[in-house]
Amino acid sequence: MITTNVRIKDIARLAGVSEGTVDRVLHNRGKVSKEAEERVLKVISSSNYKPNLIARTLGSNRVYRIAAMVPDPALDPYWTQSAAGLNLAREEWAQYGVQVTPYYFNHHDKNSFLQTSLTVYHSKPDAVLAAPLFYYTAIPFFKVLKENNIPFVLFNTLIPQAEPLNFIGQNSFQSGQLAGELLFYGHRGPCSYAIAHVYEDLENSPHLVEKEKGFKVFFQQLKDQNNEAFSVNLSDPDASQFETQLNELLASPNLKGIFVTTSKAFAIARVLEKSDRRDIRLVGYDLIEENLHYLRAGIINALINQNPKRQTTLGIANLANYLVFKKEMPGMNLFPLEIITRQNLESYLASDIH
Amino acid sequence: MITTNVRIKDIARLAGVSEGTVDRVLHNRGKVSKEAEERVLKVISSSNYKPNLIARTLGSNRVYRIAAMVPDPALDPYWTQSAAGLNLAREEWAQYGVQVTPYYFNHHDKNSFLQTSLTVYHSKPDAVLAAPLFYYTAIPFFKVLKENNIPFVLFNTLIPQAEPLNFIGQNSFQSGQLAGELLFYGHRGPCSYAIAHVYEDLENSPHLVEKEKGFKVFFQQLKDQNNEAFSVNLSDPDASQFETQLNELLASPNLKGIFVTTSKAFAIARVLEKSDRRDIRLVGYDLIEENLHYLRAGIINALINQNPKRQTTLGIANLANYLVFKKEMPGMNLFPLEIITRQNLESYLASDIH
């Protein structure tokens, strides 16, 4: 038998009221006289009452619907991992009466984001999890959610003005600094390092700009003045000019490394391999299949893992705990900057704790 | 309302028996006629019945006692993290009727381990979580647990013969390889690297021997024949001869790096700092305060995080899920090899997802 747990029944007895009244006080459902409320609160605070969450869910078997607004995994391998996390979370929380519905948008199409946000809104969800890739398009959407008291959690891209209940992601500035170290480690000047934006809409991606800042600051902070960092914008890797642009970059004097701010390092690795430039270090993001190949081959030197799968499972878990168990939510979940090299890659792939 | 979940009641109706009978079949409690059992099983298999775990715990409110056998955190900062994880898990699982009791032993005293194991055994726990630091002393203990059908989970040190329900830790061989890369990255020969065992009982620590193997194999696999790896045993850092031994090591020709197989890198960093040997790279384990200081100062180049806190929380979670919810347990939880450098350290410290 669980030893000495105080239950609602106990509180009711001690306060001289009924269980119903205690429940009303606990959940601010109103219709309680001041005196009764006062007595109940007093008993509660002096009794370290902890609600039995198990019984709570069993008792109220209502269903909560969470809408998850994420980029279409069919259009970019990076987002398949987010989708996988979503599925995991959906299964895990189903037994608690939480229904998770994904709503996909095209991550290169602002308008698709807008349309999807409308669909989400009209579905009248109990909560929303979203990757707000389009900064300016997203803001009004979240304003509406706020007005309608629909709690929402953001991941991937931080939009402070949106005032989400919770944000999940990494410190992009630190991430850029780390990339700097990974490229520079063991080198001695004069060295030059490029930060490459591959087919990115920087205007709408404050986190990528932050990465760039961190990267540049890393080199500024070195005592050695011989090192330089500069940024360059590249086109869609599938476009014809991509290789030309890249070869131009590769001709830069003293170029020792390239930092790709997204999961697109493989596109650069492809060219590096072709032109046999083994002197150029390459650092990028995320454990997608295309990158792993080049990491194993030693063409990509390191990847920083953003853990997209965990981002979505945690996002759903946060919302589900909030809705079902009325648990508090941290304002932010910053993920560690995981360094993946050829030597520890397999340990990450084999591990199921992430 | 949760839509179409089949309950025990439904199965009972379909099989034409009572709920009690279904329950007996589900849990092999016996006292069921062959015919009844058959009918119930048929209905179950054709109905994708999933037990409601929530209701399960509510219904049977029995208490489970888990004994956690770990090194005394007062004697070594490394083990404070394990203890912290234990406390976290204890609080988390209390509401499910799981009582976690720590039993501490002296990690340098075989006899203390033996004594503690007896105490644990006599407490008649429902399950055991243990860090079996003393290989040979541990084996008979686990044999007894097996005989008494007491489920147990091991972490930190893998003892396959003990046949635990589950093991939690890292792949030590890969870990050694990774250390090799971290020390070698960017160097060109001739280079020599030492693997230092600081006050270790190698006989009883197969995982440390594995690290050494991996480390040496890393250098053997380099095409470059100029590099060499060798091992050295050092005394207790508090003993007078420690510094002498270390200085001897530091005089080795072409020495470029030292790999410490435990959390004791700080002891070597101390001497490195004193003798101003900034040319020696240092790689060790774990985010204990003493190490962090030298990592921030750039004297330790990288730490591999073994995540001791997570090891114990997961160990308890595994056992608790097994006992309370009758969930299956994976045979092994291998943790990823987390690389911590000066640049991503803060991101790990700030993160609460580990």
Added chain:
DNA sequence: TTGAAAGCGCTAACAT
């Protein structure tokens, strides 16, 4: 061997 029924702690609908 089987069925009936009382609870686990909480919620929510209903009476008062």
Added chain:
DNA sequence: ATGTTAGCGCTTTCAA
């Protein structure tokens, strides 16, 4: 405004 009560799905005891 307050109390009473019937569940939620499962376990477990007791009687048959």
